Amino acid sequence: MSRHSDRGPLTRRQALALMSAGAGAAAFSADLFAQKTPSFPRGSVIRTLFKDVPPADIDGPILFHEHLSIELPPNLNPRPANAPPPPPAQPPATANVDLIVEEVKAAAKDGIRCIVDGGHPDMKRNLENLKAIATRANLLVVASGGYYMERVYPPKPPPIGTARSVKSERTQTRR
Numbered sequence: 001m002s003r004h005s006d007r008g009p010l011t012r013r014q015a016l017a018l019m020s021a022g023a024g025a026a027a028f029s030a031d032l033f034a035q036k037t038p039s040f041p042r043g044s045v046i047r048t049l050f051k052d053v054p055p056a057d058i059d060g061p062i063l064f065h066e067h068l069s070i071e072l073p074p075n076l077n078p079r080p081a082n083a084p085p086p087p088p089a090q091p092p093a094t095a096n097v098d099l100i101v102e103e104v105k106a107a108a109k110d111g112i113r114c115i116v117d118g119g120h121p122d123m124k125r126n127l128e129n130l131k132a133i134a135t136r137a138n139l140l141v142v143a144s145g146g147y148y149m150e151r152v153y154p155p156k157p158p159p160i161g162t163a164r165s166v167k168s169e170r171t172q173t174r175r
């Protein structure tokens with residue numbers, strides 16, 4: 001699932017459609033690039049939840065941007081006065097860990113070897129759920145870090161030296 005909507009959490013149907021579209025795209029990509037073998041610097045690893053894995057050990061498609069656990073906070077921007085009332089809040093589709101485990105198992109059965117979860121703590125990605133999903137589905141899962149959108153940043157800005165403040169320092173240097 002590579003895009004997010006500010007209109008609220010995905011419905012279960014939307015989540016399943018996007019997950020299957022992602023798996024299809026990965027399979028297509030595998031066929032498209034099957035003749036090229038990527039090379040990696042010596043000692044490279046893919047840092048999955050439970051172990052570092054040499055890239056060559058993953059012998060199939062990697063889904064690079066999925067959301068196995070996500071609960072984006074609602075968009076708090078003011079709504080136009082004539083906007084219809086927002087739909088009632090629903091639990092996120094990924095709150096059903098059993099469902100996501102079955103989806104990940106199905107992806108693995110289709111040949112997927114690793115899933116990169118694109119969620120961050122500020123997106124209310126539940127790391128414990130992610131670990132449970134990876135364990136129960138017996139699939140390599142990579143967890144993401146960092147921040148997503150400013151509207152969901154924690155109240156305290158990142159400390160000096162992080163990517164955001166480095167960008168700000170560079171901007172000031174150019175003046």
Ligand SMILES: [Zn+2]
Binds near residue numbers: 003004066067118
């Ligand atoms: Zn995403």
